[in-house]
Amino acid sequence: MKINVSESFHEKTAGIRTAESDGRTAAEKVPRFTAYPFTLGVSSGEPLPDSVVLWTRLAPEPLNGGGMPPEDVMVRWEVARDPDFREVVKQGEEAAKREYAHSVHVEVEGLEPDTVYYYRFHAGYETSQTGRTKTLPLQTSAVDRLVFAFVSCQHFEEGYYTAYRRLAEEDLDFVLHLGDAIYEYGPGTSSKCVRLHKGAETLTLEDYRTRHAQYLYDADYRLARSLFPWIVTWDDHDVENNYAGLIPEKDQSPDRFILRRASAYQAYYEHMPLRRSSMPRGGDMQMYRKVTCGDLAEFHILDTRQYRDDQANQDGNKPPSFESTDPSRSILGHEQKKWLYDGLRRSQSTWNVLAQQVFFSQVDHQAGETKVLPMDGWDGYSAERNELVEFLQKQHIANPIVLTGDVHTNWVFDIKSDFDNPNSTTVGAEFAGTSVTSGGDRANTIKDPDILYMENPHLKFFNDQRGYVRCTVTKQYWRSDYRLLDYVSKPGGPISTVASFICENGRPGVRRVSDTM
Template sequence: MNESPVPLSSRVSRRAVLLGGAAALGATALGSSALANALSSPGAGLPRLADPFTLGVASGDPMPDGVVLWTRLAPKPTADDGHGGMPDKVVPVQWEVAEDEKFTKIVQSGETDAAPEYAHSVHVELEGLQPGAEYFYRFRAEGEISPVGRTRTTPAPDALSELTMCFASCAHYGEGYFTAYRRMAEDDPHLILHLGDYQYEYAAKDGDVREVVGPETRTLANYRQRYAQYKTDADLQLAHATAPWVVVFDDHEVQNNWADETPQKPDDGFLDRRKAAFRAYYENMPLRSTAKPSGIDLQLYRRLQWGSLVNFHMLDTRQYRDDQACGDGWQSGCTEREDPKRSLTGEEQEKWVLDGFQKTTARWDVLGQQVFFSKLDRTPGDGEKYSMDSWDGYVANRDRIATAMADSAVRNGVVLTGDVHRHWAAEIKRTHDDPDSPAVGTEFVTTSVTSGGDGEGGGNEDVLKENPHVKFYADRRGYVRTKFTEGELRADYRVLAKVTEKDAPAETAKSFVVEDGNPKLNPV
């Protein structure tokens, strides 16, 4: 690693990192005049830019000895060309990692290049850190110093250290304020999972609470611009700066309800669109180089271990799936969905999941994924209606995974889900078409951050009665906060009364505990 020639001199309090937001962090990060002079000297090769750190900082994919640090330089973040106001040149970016928020105990530092080919994004893959430790990090470029982020490594492989983790999905910029992200940060989690629909492809529409810039995203410039707008949001920046994230995409990062190489509607340019979307996704997420896209392909499914307490199996339920059955949407009488050859995961990814189940030694095994896993019949009484975009459209694939939860080394199987803009909780059945089938795991579904607007609150008693394995429903925006210990998993369904107004408080609508060895949802 290249050593930084001059130490940074900013001073940022823990309170600023957790509660002050990106503006407070940026305001208190002050570089030395010697450093500023060095970086703005003619030898730097570039004219002095405006603040390049408008998109904040992030970290992700932690391991026992390291984590990914991310930023992207963009002094004009929503420029139409997607370049963020950056010149067509490589810009050196320095970084530091410290044990304390005042950066008096710097443990690593170095320099990397932000290249125009990847929208001047930076992905620093740290190694050599201590397991289960908290660190602070920051960047500097062109005489400017970034906000400070806090991150942590995962515990040692044999450690049963407790984990507080929040997860979220579905954040439409135009449909509300990202207050849920700030409330997640205030919960002080060790880890945050984002289960997809980080951004939406749609252009602005009548009734939007906030203005969406740019047209519907189709080109690389479009996607870069859209991500940049999202990342200027102070609440989202705060959540990224508070804890490492583990991310997977769903459909709206590309296009609604796409399936492998098949768009929702006929589109001769879809593969070019997918290629551009994947490129922008990598550029804007704290992902390792193993996720760098190659054409229309991106390796996203992966595992992360939180000591010996939790195995996270992060799935990709878009890139390898068969096209939705029976024309997509909610369908009745669709026998195609029961075809044993139909797959949501693809054969290779399914084998990867089942192999992981066989080899696990964790207390809890968690599938982090996108679409509703448990059976969900939306027609009360006679008749049935299922979503073809969810696992209900791929019944055999789902049942093989559910059966493997019961028949493998998995001790406690848990599925975390996004996509549906509602809170749900369910007990997973070995075979969902058999009402007497035993429960083999639990599913926690988070509502959206903003998508769908404020929501109507309340439950859905008819649907709950029709699906007795489903134990909870709520139509509000928010996220789910979890705590994993040796003896139990607790899930708190956090809700906001409004997202069409700024800074709404969060409250817990419902909590469940799952005891070690017993796949039952116990309300608390």
């Protein structure tokens, strides 16, 4: 796959430039590059009212270990109000450290709230692509409107990233990624394969670095990453399918999996626009955090992988059991749950959002009296889910919304105080978004979809196409537009809004609306 790179490398250099030995440290010298170093593009993330993270990684040979010299390299950065950089407002230097694959995470401070900025990097004689970002409004400000999109699950082999090309055409305040930024499988393991992973199944740090680089090699993904600030969290495939805490899915020695998870976590940090507070420490990584958009919406970004107990009933879709309903079991872990409850209790926002990975609502897949529920989702930790729903209800948390990835399909639910009683109180709404590519070309092809609606009266919508969900939030309503593609097995292709749903302020639950609203 050919990458469009800056012409400056070929036109302004005639071979490799080096600095003569002049007493400077290696990081201060003009670096040696075998090719254009910004092949993986630029990205921004973690927006605050006065700050944002700028990211890049120097990798002239991204699929061959990066191709960088074994030393730190200084990278210059600029932030401007205009794309031509006539009005530079912030600039500085940051070391691209060898130990973090020469990735750069710049925490720019002193910016103005609710403002668009442009940024770029310089290394040696080379200049990166220009990125665009935006800060959040002040936490104390009255915000009238917020528009963002959420995505997840981008299996490289199972499709092209047309969803990201279409996402780049939107006017968004930020993008929320709910996990599975990579898939760990070896090449050719999918029946939907349209392009191949490089290398075997990811096990080592170098494996995960190469896999992230291959995904970022995609021009559509790089484009979407460069245009909006990203707020990210991970899911299972960023390490291994359906892992739980320190428990792998497949048979592996505990020590081997601990090392594998630590390698995956480090590579994830290296390739995402995350703050230093999320830098891996001792094999663990801080991912749950809060994002506040003025008085309009507060997002609690959850981590349902790192702290969970093992899946009940050997995982899969199973009838509920004593294990799956055991109140001592947790998908969040004690510390994260306490943080979440404290944050929700203090929130003054109109909308309170849980951005997370797996089905929150009950999902019965079998007709008849016997339920068959997904043990990898909150149904496998139903006592904790029920406790959280009761908390939302008793504490009068304003307008709870759950955003979900993982499932490669589109779903909309009313969140009920008792999922077994359709007449029980509606507490909030859940919007589960489809994958970018995972699952390949699909339509409404699930077997017996009527069973889903019959067995789950709180289910309001199901669809099996690829794409993303665009959300428009105001004081009066929350709107979710399901923006879906007809195919991902070949590049290009149009996108359309297949269905739209709104929640009204103060009226829990969802209703479908016309796309022309």
